[in-house]
Amino acid sequence: MNNLSRRGLMAGTVGAGLIAGAARAAPDPHPQGDRVLTRIAFGSCAKSDKPQPIWDAVLAARPDLFIFLGDNVYLDTRDPAVMRRKYAELAAQPGFQRLKASGIPILAIWDDHDFGENDAGMDYPMKEESRRLFLDFFGEPADSPRRSRDGIYTAHVFGPVGRRVQVILPDLRWNRTALVPLELGDQGYEAWVRKRFEAGEPTPGPYARNPEMTATQLGETQWRWLEDQLSVPADIRVFGSSLQVVADFAGWEGWINFAHDHQRLIAAIRDRKADGLFCLSGDTHYGEISRLDVNTPYPLWDITSSGLTEVWPVTPPNALRVGEVFRDQNFGLLTIGWGESAPTVLAEVRDVNGEVRLEQAIRVGDLKV
Secondary structure, eight states: TTTTOHEEEEEEEEHHHHHHHHHHOOOOOOOTOOOOOEEEEOOOOOOOTTTTTTTHHHHHOOEEEEOOOSSSSSOOOOOOHHHHHHHHHTTTTHHHHHHHTTTTTEEEEHHHHHHSSOOOTOOOOOOHHHHHHHHTTTTTTOOGGTSSSSSEEEEEEEEEEEEEEEEEEEESSTTTOOOEEEEOOSSSSHHHHHHHHHOOOOOSEEEOOOOOOTTTSSSHHHHHHHHHHHTTSSSSEEEEESSOOOOOSSSSSSSGGGGHHHHHHHHHHHHTTTOOOEEEEEOOOEEEEEOSSSSSSSSSEEEOOOOOOOOSOOOOOOBBSSOBBOOSSSSEEEEEEOOSSSSSEEEEEEEESEEEEEEEEGGGGGOOO
């Protein structure tokens, strides 16, 4: 023992843990896992009782995969009958019917409104019933591990070696601890934000950062699963989060509100050498692109697309925003250039007519630990 330093022991322990994680980590099976993904469409925030004309533009983009990033319906209830009615409304949408009939594989994760209630977390009492209806609607098999985990998180890998795309969908609701409200004195949030808007000041949401080490969106079991998934071999990783990962600081729900989670994710990407990771996010009711390149293993990009039907009336602050905000109905599209050299990704936010409103070209070779 005299020849072993504490640093060496720690390094050996961490290294052994990483090797063990890589050995036991495996993606969930998918019936189209051999499919090469070149165009990945995604979106969020669709009220089932509103017209959804945007599906025409989504289908015209000819995606190989569509990812629902949450608020896919707005349940906002504890009544299972209301939940079933909302899903029936989405099933009856002509555009959604065409998407299903196209044979394009669909992946989905939930956010608060399809989890059950606005900004709901671990204390929502109907989450088991909500899970069952969600997974039944999206055709999850009866023996799917998503039905027995502490949440509906999942990960899949598509394509052969050299063109492997990993899609990771964390569950940010099932285990999420309490939010911390902003201190607004004796006035309500609506009055406070109205004053700021009239004064021409930024209009953040009603929540503050939570620095507590025990505050979490994922819970420890899901965290260990996620860290293991980041060890799975892949050429490109798509981290599909229902909430913004990079934006700082909008004041609404987001990874930045949970300081420990935010730092742990960055550390996990570094420690697991999870190259080629892009973040996709929803929730906001506007589209934007964010980039974080300070104290990260490589630049972290977050492409936010929201909503398929919903539009937010004002623009919250975001110090890491790249370019403008697009406040109208939209969906996102990643186009992967699989070439002989390192692949490239063109990230776009498109409007209801399919016109490109935001775009960012990214070299996957720049996203290396």
